[in-house]
Amino acid sequence: MELIESSLAPHACLNDDQPDDKVVIGRAYWLRDVPTSENMSISQQVRAHWEAAGHRIVAVGRPGNPDLSGESRPDGFTLTLTWAEGDNLYLGAASPCVWPDGRPPE
Template sequence: MNEPTMTQAQALARVDQLVAETAAALSPKPRLELIQSSVPFSMCLDEGKSENQVVVNRAYWLRDVPSSENMNIARQVHAFWERQGHVITSTGGWQVGHPSIGGESRPDEFILALTWSAGDDLYLAATSPCVWPDGTPAPADR
């Protein structure tokens, strides 16, 4: 339960890698705009995990993509994640042109999301599993 994990910095690098690789596979190419509210680290709320662990999340608006391309972008994201070996955990909104896709990266179980938002915009997000900030449990958690 209190095994070493990747560090908070490593988790952030992986989150950014997952988003950047997905965006790079898309056409038309989006410009990623960080959603500032996604930046603060969050306390781990997973049952059986220490409150001293954190979750790293980042979300980015997909800018410079016309809303008429939203469904095309969603299909590309779905196909790219499958090609990468990630698991698609949910899809929704396709029938009304408001696509959302949930996924989980393999082998490291980061949560992936493509989400439609009011205003006809899409954003990509990735969230880490619970990690120890420096990669090892604090003495009280050992």
């Protein structure tokens, strides 16, 4: 796996019911050296792993598309397996809205 550097920066929390100064922390990784012919197999393996771990699958790609979206239980992280241009896959995870320093400002 290869870290996608642009995934390192925190992003503003876009939930309307959350304070403006909360952020979402995420990470994404390219799955390098995976033959295109294996993309659907990888997707099936990732889905089985997430389900075995108790996570909820919230969306799947149309037939022939390996995209997956899930939600980790019980903490509510967003999980993604994404098919990108050039038949490349990447895995990502993003936190729910959190305080940048782990607690609300005083």
